[in-house]
Amino acid sequence: MATHAVVIDGLCKKFPSPNGRGEFTVIDSLSLQIACGSFASIVGPSGCGKSTLLNIIAGIEPRDAGEVRVQSQDGADSGARIGYVFQSPRLLNWLTVEDNIKFALEAQNIGRSSWNERVTKYLHMVGLAGQERNFPLKLSGGMQQRVAIARALAIEPDILLMDEPFSHLDEITARKMRVDLMQILEHARPTILFVTHSLREAVFLSEEVYMMSVKPARIFKHLRVDIPRPREPEDPRLFDLEKGLVKEFFAVLEQDFR
Amino acid sequence: MNRQTGLRWLSVLSFVAVWWLGSLVSSPEILPGPLVIGRTILTNFTTTTGPEEKSAAFHVAITLARILFSFSVAMILGIAVGLAIGLRRKVELAFGYLISLALTIPTLLAVFLCVIWFGFSEAGGLFAVILTVTPFVAVNMIAGAKALDKELIDMAHAFNARRGLLVRKVLVWQLMPYIFSAFRYAFGMTWKIVALAESFGLKYGIGYMFTFWFEQFNMAQVMAWVMLFVAIMLVIEHGVIARFEAKIFAWRPAHAV
Amino acid sequence: MKFFRPEAVPGFLSAIGLLLVWTGVSRFFLPTFLPSPLALLSQMFSIFSHAAAYLVIGKTLERVFAGLVLSMLLGSLIGLVMGLRRSVESFFDGWIMVLLTFPSICWAFLAVLWFGLSDIAPIFTIVLIVLPYVAMNIWEGAKAIDRELSDMATVFRAPRFLFLRKVLIPQLMPYIFSSLRISFALSWKIALVSEAFGASRGVGKELMYWFQGTRADMMLAWGASFMLLMVAIDALVLRPWENRVFSWRPAAV
Numbered sequence: 139m140a141t142h143a144v145v146i147d148g149l150c151k152k153f154p155s156p157n158g159r160g161e162f163t164v165i166d167s168l169s170l171q172i173a174c175g176s177f178a179s180i181v182g183p184s185g186c187g188k189s190t191l192l193n194i195i196a197g198i199e200p201r202d203a204g205e206v207r208v209q210s211q212d213g214a215d216s217g218a219r220i221g222y223v224f225q226s227p228r229l230l231n232w233l234t235v236e237d238n239i240k241f242a243l244e245a246q247n248i249g250r251s252s253w254n255e256r257v258t259k260y261l262h263m264v265g266l267a268g269q270e271r272n273f274p275l276k277l278s279g280g281m282q283q284r285v286a287i288a289r290a291l292a293i294e295p296d297i298l299l300m301d302e303p304f305s306h307l308d309e310i311t312a313r314k315m316r317v318d319l320m321q322i323l324e325h326a327r328p329t330i331l332f333v334t335h336s337l338r339e340a341v342f343l344s345e346e347v348y349m350m351s352v353k354p355a356r357i358f359k360h361l362r363v364d365i366p367r368p369r370e371p372e373d374p375r376l377f378d379l380e381k382g383l384v385k386e387f388f389a390v391l392e393q394d395f396r
Numbered sequence: 397m398n399r400q401t402g403l404r405w406l407s408v409l410s411f412v413a414v415w416w417l418g419s420l421v422s423s424p425e426i427l428p429g430p431l432v433i434g435r436t437i438l439t440n441f442t443t444t445t446g447p448e449e450k451s452a453a454f455h456v457a458i459t460l461a462r463i464l465f466s467f468s469v470a471m472i473l474g475i476a477v478g479l480a481i482g483l484r485r486k487v488e489l490a491f492g493y494l495i496s497l498a499l500t501i502p503t504l505l506a507v508f509l510c511v512i513w514f515g516f517s518e519a520g521g522l523f524a525v526i527l528t529v530t531p532f533v534a535v536n537m538i539a540g541a542k543a544l545d546k547e548l549i550d551m552a553h554a555f556n557a558r559r560g561l562l563v564r565k566v567l568v569w570q571l572m573p574y575i576f577s578a579f580r581y582a583f584g585m586t587w588k589i590v591a592l593a594e595s596f597g598l599k600y601g602i603g604y605m606f607t608f609w610f611e612q613f614n615m616a617q618v619m620a621w622v623m624l625f626v627a628i629m630l631v632i633e634h635g636v637i638a639r640f641e642a643k644i645f646a647w648r649p650a651h652a653v
Numbered sequence: 654m655k656f657f658r659p660e661a662v663p664g665f666l667s668a669i670g671l672l673l674v675w676t677g678v679s680r681f682f683l684p685t686f687l688p689s690p691l692a693l694l695s696q697m698f699s700i701f702s703h704a705a706a707y708l709v710i711g712k713t714l715e716r717v718f719a720g721l722v723l724s725m726l727l728g729s730l731i732g733l734v735m736g737l738r739r740s741v742e743s744f745f746d747g748w749i750m751v752l753l754t755f756p757s758i759c760w761a762f763l764a765v766l767w768f769g770l771s772d773i774a775p776i777f778t779i780v781l782i783v784l785p786y787v788a789m790n791i792w793e794g795a796k797a798i799d800r801e802l803s804d805m806a807t808v809f810r811a812p813r814f815l816f817l818r819k820v821l822i823p824q825l826m827p828y829i830f831s832s833l834r835i836s837f838a839l840s841w842k843i844a845l846v847s848e849a850f851g852a853s854r855g856v857g858k859e860l861m862y863w864f865q866g867t868r869a870d871m872m873l874a875w876g877a878s879f880m881l882l883m884v885a886i887d888a889l890v891l892r893p894w895e896n897r898v899f900s901w902r903p904a905a906v
Binding site: 193196197198220221222224226228230232233241242244245246293299 | 547548550551552553554555556557558561565566569572
């Protein structure tokens with residue numbers, strides 16, 4: 139039984155400079171360990187490399203140095219199922235909602251016999267029961283993002299990666315989605331790695347908060363949020379935590395810019 | 397009948413009226429009237445006509461067969477070439493200029509050259525058509541290949557989709573609008589060039605017939621054959637193809653079509 | 654040194670390769686059937702060392718120019734009115750569709766039967782094919798006019814002429830220009846077809862003459878020269894003009 143779902147050791151990533159000369163280091167010797175079943179947030183300002191980190195874990199971006207190990211719940215090294223919810227829904231607009239989910243199931247080689255059952259179950263879970271035959275462009279932004287969440291959950295992943303999934307939604311929809319996400323995750327508990335630039339969101343949603351600084355990206359603080367679930371969005375303890383974190387962030391940012 | 401349809405009928409009727417009046421004023425060698433043309437078309441179908449004593453149906457069939465063949469080949473080649481160039485930058489740098497060059501060559505020159513080089517045969521004529529249409533298809537496919545959404549491809553990779561699944565569910569659909577616009581445009585071009593090729597180098601066919609009558613200065617027959625040709629192509633372009641297109645793109649929001 | 658971009662290298666190499674292949678293949682054939690690249694070049698030079706060649710090209714250019722200008726003017730007018738008035742649109746849209754379907758050779762024949770071997774035949778042919786195309790383009794442009802800007806002009810009580818000059822026409826410019834360049838490209842090709850069948854003098858007539866003499870080399874020489882001239886006009890006249898008119902736009906990514 140693996141204790142850590144994600145182990146990152148000394149990760150380095152470079153990108154070519156925009157002006158065409160040389161490279162700059164986006165991620166430098168980053169190390170991180172996420173325990174199985176935990177909900178971890180990575181918080182940092184925009185452009186600090188959080189999305190790149192997720193993309194490397196998901197395998198769509200190559201790394202330059204260091205190790206990334208992703209393990210499934212039962213410890214098998216290869217074959218950890220990874221689900222990914224992007225900032226924009228990234229649905230295939232020419233397929234119906236149910237076909238979009240089935241696309242992910244087919245991609246993951248999941249047996250056809252369970253497809254319909256999973257589609258129904260996870261659409262219900264995200265509050266979109268009955269929307270199977272609709273096309274994505276007929277749905278609102280919030281609904282499209284829920285389909286994306288259902289798609290990621292339907293493969294029953296060991297690890298769920300979420301890259302600022304609510305940042306493109308309006309504030310009211312986003313708030314509702316956060317509360318809904320908490321309820322959804324009562325039923326399914328993969329390990330979650332949630333990237334956000336909002337300290338408030340990180341502190342509300344997760345148990346482990348990792349703070350990331352910029353240029354190059356590295357984790358400079360780790361915080362446990364011990365408030366039991368279900369959590370109230372207006373809980374004063376969350377406010378206090380957030381205040382403390384904001385102070386730390388500013389301190390680090392000032393250091394970086396000196 | 398709403399206003400728009402009424403205006404369209406008015407448009408057609410006024411054209412026929414002007415035509416008929418014009419035919420009354422001038423002579424049958426210059427502007428035969430609508431009735432004369434109608435009768436000519438009928439006669440062409442019910443009797444054998446022209447230098448080879450074949451009925452109009454025969455010529456129409458031959459022309460359609462040529463169009464179908466060269467159009468299909470041009471689509472397949474054009475898609476292949478277009479994707480090859482659009483998907484790989486190196487290929488584009490090495491050979492992209494040839495497409496621009498091919499697009500500049502006037503069809504008359506292409507038909508003439510192919511007829512001289514390959515003789516007055518089916519091969520020569522059809523080769524000219526394929527040569528001229530393929531670059532147009534390719535250009536559309538190059539635009540389609542460049543417009544492929546990297547985010548969706550990344551999403552498919554993040555979910556570990558195999559190549560076959562990626563191509564089937566993600567890539568092909570994104571290319572469909574481009575394939576379609578290439579289809580429509582290429583079809584329109586193909587039959588015009590087939591008409592040209594039939595005028596010079598091919599035996600039988602609608603183009604062959606109206607060239608024959610042109611050389612005889614038979615205005616009525618020339619107009620009859622031209623109208624027949626245009627009518628058939630209109631039915632195919634706007635009847636058949638448009639319907640097909642509507643079904644494939646049902647997933648798009650209405651105003652984008 | 655703009656020419657020595659590394660990107661140009663693969664194209665350059667492939668061009669050299671193809672020219673070599675062409676030269677090799679041409680050895681197997683008569684020079685009148687398939688001239689080598691160098692033979693073709695010298696053929697072109699010899700044609701254009703005589704004044705007569707320039708008169709021929711001039712004649713064709715005249716017709717192209719006339720046909721193009723007429724098509725642009727009439728086509729833009731019709732397209733504009735179609736875009737602004739629904740009734741006009743319904744009246745003409747069927748015709749545009751039909752005219753777009755006509756092969757150029759059909760008009761070429763009809764024009765010769767009606768107008769004989771004069772200048773009118775090629776110009777007529779050009780107009781009948783290019784005008785519907787321009788009309789369709791400008792029609793789409795007129796339909797796409799930004800409603801918000803028109804409303805703004807109304808709120809500021811702009812008189813009709815000012816509205817046309819400063820709000821409407823500038824929005825149509827991209828459509829006018831793109832149809833200008835494509836219409837130019839269409840026009841000269843149609844001119845060739847039309848001249849081949851019924852003109853007293855012109856590049857198309859030359860092509861037809863040499864075709865009947867099975868002189869592929871002369872056809873290539875005339876064809877290539879004319880093509881070069883057309884490309885030059887597009888690159889040296891039309892495109893820079895377009896760039897100047899649109900200099901207010903940020904450079905496309």
